[in-house]
Amino acid sequence: MAKEIPSRSEDYSLWYNELVKKADLAEHSDVRGCMVIKPYGYSIWEKMQQALDAMFKETGHVNAYFPLFVPKSFLAREADHVEGFAKECAIVTHYRLKTSEDGKGVVVDPEAKLEEELIVRPTSETIIWNSYKKWIQSYRDLPILINQWANIVRWEMRTRLFLRTAEFLWQEGHTAHATAKEAVDETLQMLNVYAEFAEKFMALPVIKGKKSEGEKFPGAVDTYCIEAMMQDGKALQAGTSHFLGQNFAKAFDVQFASKEGKLEYVWGTSWGVSTRLMGALIMAHSDDDGLVLPPKLAPIHVVIVPIFRTETELAAIREKANLVIQDLRKHGVTVKFDDRDTQKPGFKFAEWELKGVPVRLALGPRDLENGTVEVARRDTKEKQVMPIDQVAVNVVLLLEEIQKNMYKRAADFRQRMTTPVNSFDEFKKVINDKGGFVSAHWDGTKETEAAIKEQTKATIRCIPLDVPDEAGTCVFSGKPSARRVLFAQAY
RNA sequence: CGGGGUGUAGCGAAGCCCGGUAUCGCGCUUGGUUUGGGACCAAGAGAUCGUCAGUUCGAAUCUGGCCACCCCGACCA
Numbered sequence: 001m002a003k004e005i006p007s008r009s010e011d012y013s014l015w016y017n018e019l020v021k022k023a024d025l026a027e028h029s030d031v032r033g034c035m036v037i038k039p040y041g042y043s044i045w046e047k048m049q050q051a052l053d054a055m056f057k058e059t060g061h062v063n064a065y066f067p068l069f070v071p072k073s074f075l076a077r078e079a080d081h082v083e084g085f086a087k088e089c090a091i092v093t094h095y096r097l098k099t100s101e102d103g104k105g106v107v108v109d110p111e112a113k114l115e116e117e118l119i120v121r122p123t124s125e126t127i128i129w130n131s132y133k134k135w136i137q138s139y140r141d142l143p144i145l146i147n148q149w150a151n152i153v154r155w156e157m158r159t160r161l162f163l164r165t166a167e168f169l170w171q172e173g174h175t176a177h178a179t180a181k182e183a184v185d186e187t188l189q190m191l192n193v194y195a196e197f198a199e200k201f202m203a204l205p206v207i208k209g210k211k212s213e214g215e216k217f218p219g220a221v222d223t224y225c226i227e228a229m230m231q232d233g234k235a236l237q238a239g240t241s242h243f244l245g246q247n248f249a250k251a252f253d254v255q256f257a258s259k260e261g262k263l264e265y266v267w268g269t270s271w272g273v274s275t276r277l278m279g280a281l282i283m284a285h286s287d288d289d290g291l292v293l294p295p296k297l298a299p300i301h302v303v304i305v306p307i308f309r310t311e312t313e314l315a316a317i318r319e320k321a322n323l324v325i326q327d328l329r330k331h332g333v334t335v336k337f338d339d340r341d342t343q344k345p346g347f348k349f350a351e352w353e354l355k356g357v358p359v360r361l362a363l364g365p366r367d368l369e370n371g372t373v374e375v376a377r378r379d380t381k382e383k384q385v386m387p388i389d390q391v392a393v394n395v396v397l398l399l400e401e402i403q404k405n406m407y408k409r410a411a412d413f414r415q416r417m418t419t420p421v422n423s424f425d426e427f428k429k430v431i432n433d434k435g436g437f438v439s440a441h442w443d444g445t446k447e448t449e450a451a452i453k454e455q456t457k458a459t460i461r462c463i464p465l466d467v468p469d470e471a472g473t474c475v476f477s478g479k480p481s482a483r484r485v486l487f488a489q490a491y
Numbered sequence: 492c493g494g495g496g497u498g499u500a501g502c503g504a505a506g507c508c509c510g511g512u513a514u515c516g517c518g519c520u521u522g523g524u525u526u527g528g529g530a531c532c533a534a535g536a537g538a539u540c541g542u543c544a545g546u547u548c549g550a551a552u553c554u555g556g557c558c559a560c561c562c563c564g565a566c567c568a
Contacts, residue, residue, distance in 0.1 A: 004529085013562080028560070084568040123568070157492065157566065164567075217568040240568080307527050346528035364527055374527080 005354070007288040012232045016283060020161045023291045023355050025278065033159040033166030040355065041278065043299035045169065048277060049149065051201050051296070052171065055193050061145045061173060066127050068151075069118035074126035078251040081125060081219030088155040090120040090166075120153040125219060125244075125270055128174045129252040136176060136266060138257045143186070144176040162279035163236075163491055170274035176266045178256065180245070183267035184222075187243040190271040191224045194239035202277065203294040203406035204228050204284050205414055206238055207437075207486065209462025214446045220270075221245035227461045227486065229414040230283040233435020235461045235488035238280050244268035279491070284410050285379075291356030292378055294406050295399040302328060302395060303336045303352045307345050307364030314339060317363050320388065324361070324373070327392035333399065353378060358402050359395055363388075379406055420484065424475045427487070431456045437488045441481035443474035452476055458487040 005018040020026055025041030028034075037045065053063070069092060075082045096112035099105075121127065128146070135141060149171045159165050173190060177183040191208055198204045206226035216223035220242035228238045246265040249255070254266045285292040295301055304321050308314040318339065325335045336357075338348050345362065352360055362374040373391050376383040379402050386394060417436030421427045430438050438458065442448060453459050463485045474481045 017561085030559080032559070081568075087566075125568095154567080159560095215568095219568070223568080242568085305527095309526060341526090344526050344528085344530060346526085346530085348529090350529045362527065366527070 005288070005290065008231060015288070016279075017161065019282060019286060019290060025282075025291075026161050028161070031166075033156055035161050035165050037169075037275070040299060044281070044293070044297055045275060045278060047297045047299065048197075048201070049171075052193075052197055052273065053147075053149075055197060056147050056171075056173065059145075059189060059193060061147045061175075063148060064146045065148055065150070066124050066131065068121055070121050070124070070127045072117045072119055074130055075119055078126060078219055078248060080247070081217075081251075084218040085122045085154060088157075089122055090153045090155055092118040092120065121150070122152055122154045123270075123272075124148065124150070124152075124172055125174065125248055126252070129248040129254060129268070132174075132176050132266070133252050133254045136254055136256050139178045139259055142176055142178045142256060142266065143182065145173075145186075146175065147171055147173040160279075162275055162282070164276070168275045170272050172270060172272040175269045176249075176254070177269070178258065178264075178267070180267050183245075183269050184243050187222070187224060187241045187269045187271070190269070191226065191239075191241040194241065194271070194273060195226050197273075198226055198228065198238055198277075198280075199407065201294065201296045202281050202284070203296075203403055203410060204238070204280060205407065205411040207462060207464050208466065209464040209486065211240075211462060212446070212449055212460045212485070214449050215460060217242050219244060219247055221247065224465075225462055227437075227488075228280050228284060229410075229417050229436060229488075230280070230491070231413070232283070233417055233489075235437065235486075235490040236276075236280050236283070237461070237490065238277060239271070239273040241271035242269060244270060285406055286356065289350075289381075290354030292406065293356035293358060295358045295403045298356065298358050299334065300336045300355075300357050301334045301399055302359045302361060303338055303348075303357045304361045304363060305338050305345050305348045305352070307362060309365075313365055314341070316368055317365075320368060321361075321363055324363075324388065324391055328395060331392065331396045333392075333396065349376075353381075359398055361391065361395075377402055379409070418486075421475060422472075427452075427458075427475050428456055431458045431487070431489065435489065437461065437486045439484045439486055440475045441472040441483075442485045443477045443479035443481055445477070445479075448474060448476045452487065456487075456489075458489050461486045461488050461490060 005022055006014045008015045024038050026035045026037045029036045093114055094108045094112045095114060096109040097106040098109040100107045132144060135144065151167055151169050153167050156164050156166055175186050177186060195206050195208050198206045206228050208226055211223040211225055217240065222243040224241045225237050226239045228236050230236055246267060248268050249265040255263045256266055258264050282291065306314055306317040306321065308317055321337055325337060328335050349360065356378060358378050360376040367373050367388065371388055372385050373388045374383055374385050375391065377398060418439060419430045419434065419436060420439040421430055427438055427440055442460065449460055467483065469483045472481050473479065
């Protein structure tokens, strides 16, 4: 009862905030804009990291670590890039504290002013390219395919748990190549890695696309993204991959001698996903009873709730349950046996549902008598009773089924929430009344993009990659357009 | 950063207008009865009322500053 959360229809934002807290994923810290990721939430992030890291390694990348601090002068070298986030940088100006005059606290020691201020990294392009300059002389040094797992700081004005916090965790890949083609291929390869991860592990269908000029990373030549649809009809950018061209190579003077002996600037990419994926995971699947986790990312796959009155009964149930647990673990299934005698079964059911555990088994005296077990799935809340000696195999299959069903449900939802429109009246009506993605013709100008944003709060989420060209006219200006792009209000 | 709102026990709230030293539900502790969908009874513990200052004999209550969070807007690689 105490753990109940508001419904999505009542107040979606409140539902999200309460869910994150009540499911024990994260909470606000006493540091402005920063959150504490709690063990249950962090273990989901760890699962994401494991899966992504394996995919990065498979595609030839290695991990490294670069400093948290970036000298201010590094940022100054790439004017376009810095313009994007100069307004939200944390700056280190001093390196020492001293006891205050009244002896009651500490103050910044004015004597300890840094000669050059350090910026807490909002992203690491500059500090990494500064290193690459030292590492690259010849085409033989290329490509460099490095990823780093790190925390970064962007001093956001308005924060939300996981979706936008002042400090967050992410991975950033930074690669250097001898040719533009190789760098573009890398950019698209990583976009595909992200899409595959979202779909296979998060059960989250995404649209791969290219950002408009207005929406792209300022330091990039092209920005690609994966866009997902949340249950409230707003879009969420789940990952980005940038083709940097030679921008950073030029800013940091990174040249290499080609096979032909000519000096050329290096071609770069960068790509990242962050703890924001947690927000996407929550908002795409969860319901009014709590979290719904895809089995591939659930810290606990199966919880077994014993129904018992006495210690003797519990002992008998435990014996049976242990056989099931062993069997499940052989199949790589993570099982929790919830034998707390301080909570009633009903309470435990509700609690594990809140935490999104995909499968629940209930085992009581009646089951012991009949040789059965009750199996409940979180995604549909269906329950069935089955013979206990078949349960392990069935649960393994059920977990796969849940993973598939969650994807399908999200994909169907997105399908319903994608609306092609052919006039601006229709556009406005859909954005206001229905939400979701609006597929519309756009003349390709940033003036039109800005005007539409002004009037509808919808932005161009992406120019989808996998759609055929289709001649038409811009919904706003009536000018010719070669293809439809996706608009939506976004997180 | 602009507009609005909120901050009282671990959580959710009442009290504030009209100043007199804090109330309720959940949770927690102990004992007992319970246990197949969020148990019940009884007895307890727990709050210098976000924070700092001011007004006052006296401040959760009035005034001002600050901090945090929420909603709307601006911004968001």
